[in-house]
Amino acid sequence: MDGRTTIRVVAWSAITGSLVAFCALVLFDWMIPGEVSIAPAISGDIVVVVEGAVATPGLVQLPAGSRLQAAVEAAGGFASNADASGLNLAARIGDGEHITISAMPTLATPSDGGNGTPADFASSLININTSGVSELDQLPGVGPVIAQRIVDYRETNGPFDSIEELDEIDGISEEMVEELRPLVTAGE
Structure with missing residues (x-):
């Protein structure tokens, strides 16, 4: 080269x-x-509806990213008859949510002030075959959605033969059936 x-x-x-x-x-x-x-997805305030067993039900305004506990506190806290057993107070809530706090069922006491007979106690039970959504909603862990499912199931399949049939409803577990057992009846 x-x-x-x-x-x-x-x-x-x-x-x-x-x-x-x-x-x-x-x-x-x-x-x-x-x-x-990473920027926060939502900034500013959110508005939610809190109703049911709280001191002052209604609209509450909270910072974005707030938890259920803050919404309950903004609504004046739980009422004395509130059933908080099924609530996750640490759950984050979003704008526009509708939160319903269920009340504990009230069992009627015999009016004569005596010990009460089994018939007196049975009359204070909530009958899952005849009760409407508003009565079923008073049961612990049963909100308006599950109460409506109970009524819909009954209308579709006929009356409940036993309390155990409740576990066939979406949202009701066997454990919940056991919690409801002393409070409900399928009898007439």
């Missing part, structure tokens, strides 16, 4: 090598993730 050809080969090799190195650096830099910043 003569001198000029050698210089051309060396020059083209240098240019090609530089171009490959530059492309590799750009590609490598592009593949490394940069700084990621």
Whole structure:
């Protein structure tokens, strides 16, 4: 090879090598993730409806990202008859939610002030075959949605033969059936 050809080969090799190195650096830099910043999804205030067994039911305004506990406190706290057993007070709530706090069922006491007979006690039970949504809603852990499911199930399948049939309803577990057993009846 003569001198000029050698210089051309060396020059083209240098240019090609530089171009490959530059492309590799750009590609490598592009593949490394940069700084990621996550902004809060929601800012400002939210408004929710809190009703049922709270001191002052109604609309409450809270900071975005608030939890159920804050909504209950903003509504004046739980009423004395509130059933908080099925609530996750740490759950985050969103704008426009409708929160219903169920009340504990009230069992009627015999009016004569005596010990009461089994008939007196049975009359204070909530009959799952005849009660409407408002009565069923008073049971612990049963809100208006599950109460409506009980009524719908009864209208579709006929009267309940036993309390155990309640566990066929979406939202009612076997444990919940056991909690409801002393409070309800399927009899007439």
